Structures are given as structure tokens and as C-alpha cells.
Amino acid sequence: MDDIPHPPPAESAVAGTVGAAMLLIFDGKGGVVRKEPTEHKPAVPARGFIVVSGKSKEPAFKVWLKGELGSFNADLLTVPSTRSRCIVLDDRAMVVMRVARPGAEPDDIGRQLMTLWIEKGRVIISSELNIPEFLGITHWEQSHHAPVSPADLVARLGLRAADRLEPLIEMLGDKLDDIEESLIVQHTTKAQARLSHLRRTLISFRRLVWPQRDMLNTLEIEDLSFFSTRDRLRLREASARAARIGDELQAMSERAVLVHEQIIDARAEQMNKTMLILAAVTVVFMPLTLLTGALGMNVAGIPFSDNPHAFWSVCVGLLMISLGIVWWMRGKRWL
Template sequence: MDNIPRQPPARSVFNGMVGVGALLVFDGKGGVTRHEPSATAPAVPLRGFKLIVGNSKSPEFKVWLREELGAFNADLLTAPSTRARCTVMEDKALVMLRVARPGAAPDDVGRQLLTLWIEKGRVIIATELNILDFLGLPRWEQSHHAPVSPADLVARLGLRAADRLEPLIEMLGDGLDEIEEALILKNHTKAQDNLEHLRRTLINFRRLVWPQRDVLNTLEIEDLSFFTAKDRLRLREASARSARMGDELQALSERAVLVHEQMIDDRAEQMNRIMLVLAAVTVVFMPLTLITGALGMNVSGIPFADHDSAFWLVSLGLVGLAFGIIWWMRGRHWL
């Protein structure tokens, strides 16, 4: 029974995650039609474009990429990458985006690579992400509100990626609020550990958000012949969304620095209070130690040496002297 090959989920097959991928044709007016990739190549409307989506790990899809784009460009689409970037070659663009996986936590984003080949009338996406569900294909089909151009598609991808990140950034802000509350409650040990973890997470998020913004900015300013003024405006909007998230991350980083400085100040203040107590004890007991040391010398002629109540008299005198020193120090506002 274990040797029987398992059939892939129907949803994965439908969305192009298995085999040669999925083929969609956009009419440029908000409509979208799905076609079988193995069928005859469908006609693309004059103002429309077609989208081919496939799994970057699928052997069938890799073979198709090599036939369509050549070995070099196919390898660029399927090779793993750690950063988002945009490369323009003649009148074509290679765009790499990184998207947080579904249900990710702030400390475990699990970024997924999304690589696009953009040219006039055609967009190819190679990714392990279920891109059609990610973009919301069923809603497009029902509302007739699909992308009208390749740039519009890229802008929507950027916006959907931002949608996944925004709740995580809000969680980071809530975590920073909890750290500040722990500081107010003087729980410094817990606050210090949480703050270090939060600052590392913020660094990882900035590495994810800022390159995304640069990719959209680069694609907007590049001189691609099939990009219209409206396309560039859509890309600018998506870039601005990423920039706003970057600014929010920067603000959280600055708050984290201020919280860290507050921790240092609190510790310095605590140390100053401890040193003040130790100094006050030293000032009080130093003259007492001098007097008791002098009276304890093993020589003749010590005052009150033969008096029966000498110990108690000296003790009372020392206590009175100690209270006098404390009163004098409080009068000078040292305590």
C-alpha cells in the first residue's frame, strides 16, 4: 500500500502547483479566463495579457520554461534567492519578491520566493506559493475586477504581500507595548530578553520590506514600452504602501532603542541608589569603628576600663553618634 503513488490535491492541480502550471488570459478590462496549458495557445486581446503560473520545483514546468525562455533565463526564474530585486533586460523585466507564508508568526515569517518574468503581453510566475489563491482569483472571476495590465498585476502582488505583513508588524508593536509595561512594573529581566528578541525580529522585517519597496520603485522608473502612465501610478501606490510599512518598522526600531536606553538609565539609577546606601553606611560606621578600635587597644590607661557600666555607656554614645551622623546627612539632603 505504501508504494502506491499519492495523487496531488485537486486544488494544487487547479492552481498550477503540479505539472506544467496554469494559464490565465486577462482581457485588459477586468475580465479573466482560465485555459488548459496543454491546449492550443489562446488568443490574447489587444489590450490584454496572459499569465502563466507554475511551481518552481516542478520538473514539467522547468522543461517548459527552458523551451520558452532558454536555459539561462529559465534558471534565473527557478534559482533560489534571498533578497527581492528587479532586473531589466531590453524590454523585459525579471522581478523577485519575497512573501510571508500564511499563518506566519513575527519571529518565524517563513518567506516564500516569488519570481516574475514580465514582457509585453505575457507574465510568467515561478513560485512554490499558491499564487492564484494568494491573489484571490475567485473574487476576480466573480467581480470582473482582475488586473488590466502586467504592471497592475505586479502592484497587486505587492499589495497582497503587504497585507500579510501588516498584522505581523502590529503584533511587533503590541510586543513592544508589553515590554514597556514590564519596565513600568520593574520586571527588567523579562523585558531585557524580550527586547533583544524583538530587535532581531525588526531587523529581519526591514530586510524583507525595504528591498520590496526598491523593486517596485525600480520597475516604475524603468523605460518599459508597454507600461502606461496609469501602470506607473499603480506601481507607485504599491511602493508607497511598502514605504509606509518601512517607516513604521523604523519607528518601532527607534522606540526599541529608547526602551533600551530607558533600561540602561533604570539600571544606572538602581546602581546609584545602591552605591548611595553603601556610602552612607560607610560614613556612619567609620567614626564608630575608629572609636571602638581606640577603646579596644590592649594598653593601660584606657578611659572607663575599670567602670562596671562602661560598655553600656560607650554603646549608648555610639548609637547617639550614629543617629547624629544620619541626621546631619539628611539635613544636607544626602539621604
């Protein structure tokens, strides 16, 4: 029985950061220190803030969240969401972001959820992401260029999320280029299937990017007391980056529509050529059918019925008529 793990006591969870996976202390001047979670509440620097991060599915972290924020707010941070959004509660905000997994393919971007609780002097991150790798903590520790405020941290997270999307969008652009090149050699059947798949992928990307932009815009305009003018400028920069990606996706979607119209035009042109050939064949054989039908009537008086060379003479005549019709249609530029 003694080997069974027990959750940390409520008073310890409330007092410190027991149950969290990582504790970061930002001094507000570009410096950051990584510490192990303790039972004692960490001191917040005068100009800085702290970041407490944990796995959203970890039971110990859920216990800490409930003791720190209450059951309702804790559930908001740990329940999966389908869209990026921003919710303001008094002088605090909850931000939901969706991030593409590293190394993901455009066809399956593998979105991951990251939820942030933002208040004066503290940010709580609940996610299954590798937060140290995503934030680039090691680089911040060496360069002394870490975020100086909670809003600055959110803005940088938005920019990093955009950084993961941009290579995937370039790959989508390359795929669209390949489809356009395939149209040059008239591979319309394969191009149609590939274009349909690409358009579905673009829709999925737009569902990821546009809510992210709206979330950053909402956080920027909200009247949070601990947001400075610089913070709002940083959030506006991250929002503009998401908007540029959204505009690029929109332009790519419009380009895909034009490629779709090209495919339709190519198919229509191919169908017109086919119908033209069938019409030409009909025009050529219609008089031949009339003549052969007349000569094939089983009645008396058929010309050349007793001539042994009549069959070949008629065949030569039909051939001359066919060539004459073809020559006439080419002269009319119908062929």
C-alpha cells in the same frame, strides 16, 4: 517501463503550457478566466494578457521554462534568491518578491519566494506559494475587478505582500508596548532580553521591506514599451505602501532605541541607589569603627575599663552617634 513518467516533448512545451500548474487569461477589462494548461499556445486577448504559473521545484515546469525562455532565463526564475530585485532584459523584466507565509509569527516570518517574468501580453510566475489563494482569483472571477495589465498585476502582488506584513508589524508594536509597560514596574532584566530579540526581528523585517520598495521603484522608472501611465501610477502606489511600512519599521526601530536608553537609565539609577546605600553605610560605620578600635587597644589607661556598665554605655553612645549621622545625612538630602 511504460509506467515511468516522461517529460513533455520540447516542441509541445514550447507551443503550449504543458508543465505549468495554472493558466489565467485576463481580458484587460477586469475579467479573468482560469484554464487548464494545454499543448496549444493560448490566444492573448487584444487588450489583455495571460499568466502562466508553476512550482519552481517542479521538473516539468522547469522543462517548459527552458523551452520557452532558454536555459539562462529559466535558471533566473527558479534559482532561490535572498533579496527582492528587478532585472530588465531588453523589453522584458524579471521581478523577485519575498512574501510572508500566511499565519506566520513575527519572530519567524517564514519568507517565501515569488519570481515573475514580465513581457508584453504575458506574465510567468515561478513560486512555491499557493498562487490562486495569494492572488485571490476566486474574488476576481466574481467581482470582475481583475488586473488589466501585467504592471497592475505586479502592483497588486506588492499590495498583497504588504497586507500580510501589516498584522505582523502591529504585533511587533504591541510587544514593544509591553516592554515599555514592564519598565514601569522595573523589570529591566526581562525587558532587556525581550528588547534585544525584538530589535533583531525588526532588522529582519527591514531587510524584507526595503528591497521590495526598491524593486517596485525600479520597475516603475524602467522604459518598458508596454507600460502605460496608469501602470506606472499603480506601481508607484504599491511602492509608496512599501515605503510607509518601511517608515513605520524605522520609527519602531528608533522607538526601540529610546526604550533601550530607558533600560540603561533605569539600570544606572538602580546602581546609583545601591552605591548611595553603600556609601551611607560606610559613612555611618566609619566613626563607629574608629571608636571601637580605639577602645579595643590592649594598653593601660583605657577609659571605663573598671566600670561594669561601661560596655552598655559605649553601645548606647555608638547608637546615638549613628542616629545623629543618619539625621545629618537626611538633612543634607543625601538619603
